[in-house]
Every structure is written in structure tokens, then in C-alpha cells.
Amino acid sequence: MDSKKELIFKKENIGLGKRKQSIARVFLLPGDGKIIINKTSGNKYLQYNDNYLNTVWSPLEKLNLEKQFDIVALVQGGGLTGQAQAIQLGVARLLCTMDKENRSILKPFGFLTRDSRIKERKKYGLRKARKAPQYSKR
Template sequence: MAEALYRGTGRRKTAVARVRLLPGDGKITVNGRELAEFFPRPSYQTAVRSPLELLGSAGRYDVVAKIEGGGLTGQAEALRHGIARALAEESQESRGELKAAGMLTRDDRAVERKKYGLKKARKRPQFSKR
């Protein structure tokens, strides 16, 4: 197997994506499956390809990724974050472009914990005066 040119780890909610960029023709493989097979929804595919298209390097690298945890949206955004981090290693110029587009920032939003006495994180039981 070819040695990775660049590596990056992307995270979102509980999803973690370990990404390797290899010299190639733009093929994206996720957990041993094609991108379109792993993420059937076009919006997820667009999100995953966005860092490559931003830098115009869509056909220069093959992406091999292993993703664990989370749901499909979290996994797609974790993969985007991982690809962006791997591309940021390429040069300072590409890092600046990715940073300006907000792709290097880890989205720290997560599910708020449930509090005791409440039904969910903020939903309260019905109040009865009498």
C-alpha cells in the first residue's frame, strides 16, 4: 500500500475520521467503500468534497478514510474536517484559504446533557397549580 502524503484527523459530535491523502486521481474511499455508496445523500458528498474543490486539488489526491462513531451528518462533517486538516499540511497558503473558509475549526456543538427533574435537557414536566 502506498505511503500517505498527508494525514489528518477530523471530529464532529461523536464521529472521528482518520484521513490519508495519497497521490492519485480523486477517488474517495470511506471504510473500504466508495463515497457515493457510503454517503448516498448528495449534500453529504458535496460537504466531503468541499475542501478539495476550494483549493482546486480535487483530481490530485486519492482520499482513504476510516470513520467511527456518530451518525451520517456527523461522519460527513468529520470527514470534511479531516480532509481539510490533511490539506493544510500541504502549504501555508492552502492553510490560510481553508482557515478563512472555516474548515479547520472543529465544530464543538454537541448534544446537551439531560438534567435531573427534567424530561430532556430543557423540557420540563407540565406545571399544575392545583
């Protein structure tokens, strides 16, 4: 990142996204379409996987803004899928705070809906959340 571009850590400049165990704090900077995740290139961090990269870029692509902003994200927890989807939610939320008209465009695509599915807890007497030990008749 250039020294001219400083992150301004204010609440209104942060898009917060969550998915499973992942939490992403997202910043949008004026730029030419780069992704930086945890101070690493986005392509390298997401292992050059097109599915993850498309997930992260999709809110900006729907608004035709992919070449106008750089995405800077700080991500914790979970795996790459959850992290990519958390970044997507953070970007979409941040775009809505920047311009209220973006909400009506992004909402039908489901970018503003937090996916609340999380891992089910393990129950006693079972091996996992629902997997029971093998039944023996005799």
C-alpha cells in the same frame, strides 16, 4: 484500492477530524478523485447524498485539487452528517500539513475550525436536557 498504493500510517500523513460524536482519520492518496470510507465506496456510504458528498469534497474544490487525490477515511461514531463534517475537517487539516499556503486559502471558508457544539447533558428532574415534565396547576 490497488496493491501499489499502500497506506502509510504515520502521524504526519493522517488528518484527524471530529464533529459531535464522530471521529474521522483521513488519508489523501494520489489518484483521480475517489472517496473510500470504511473500505466502502464514498457514494454508497454517504447514501448518494449530494450534500454530504459536497461537504467532503469542498476543501479540495477550493484548492482545485479534486481530481488529483483520492480520499480514504476511517470513521467512527455519530451519524452521516457528523461523519461527513469530520471528514471535511480532516481533509482540510491534512491539506494544511502538506502545504502551508493552503491554510490562508482554507481558513476564511471556515474549514479549519472545529465545530465544538455537542449534545447537552440531561439534568435530573427534567425529561431531556431542557424539556420539563408537563406542569399541572391542580
